[in-house]
Amino acid sequence: MTKKVLIISSSLRGGSNSEIVAHEVERGAVDAGFETEFISLKDKAINFCKGCLACQKTLKCVIKDDMVELIQKVQNADTLVFATPIYYYEMSGQLKTFLDRCNPLFSQENKFRNVYLLTTSYDASDEASDNAANGLKGWVACFEQSRFAGLLAGGGVNDPKEVSKHNDLLQKAYNFGKNLK
Ligand SMILES: Cc1cc2nc3c(=O)[nH]c(=O)nc-3n(C[C@H](O)[C@H](O)[C@H](O)COP(=O)(O)O)c2cc1C
DSSP: OOOEEEEEEOOOSTTOHHHHHHHHHHHHHHHTTOEEEEEESTTOOOOOOOOOOTHHHHSSOSOOSTHHHHHHHHHHOSEEEEEEEOBTTBOOHHHHHHHHHTGGGTTSOOOOOEEEEEEEESOOSGGGGHHHHHHHHHHHHTSTTOEEEEEEEEESOOSTTGGGGOHHHHHHHHHHHHTOO
């Protein structure tokens, strides 16, 4: 059966570098035969988790916003790819909020197995994405059936669309998408 890859792009700005990278990953995934769905959080209304933990009994969130539909998409995916700009050496707040709001999934059987992270940052050093990757690894560790399957860190890009000039990184992203599991 064709594997479903859900790509969540969390940058809210126009010309987002991480979103451009994510689209290249999607192109590779499509060429590798995956079924893909690309979602930008730009036009989504996603409130903070209140921490009430009602979801652990009802398997539903008390907040009725766009996460109702998005959680279902996470539930139907085999593979998850999250894209984020690096903000203060961490993942974006938007992505963290998205992950927190997936808490109704915590006490359920879930289908998704491999979870990937794509980042872009001004800082080109190898360490620039470490905290963001560790944050996502922490989330993944809470879902026993899943594993953190890879990081693609795009360092050295700052201005909107700047990554479009980095053909090496775009090629890497395409190959990353082709090799998703
Ligand atoms: C609030 C904020 C914080 C940032 N913090 C960092 C940082 O800690 N390290 C870094 O290298 N770049 C930082 N940047 C730069 C972005 O990571 C960089 O511009 C990235 O390419 C943006 O990705 P996007 O176009 O997908 O939003 C920051 C940008 C913003 C807006």
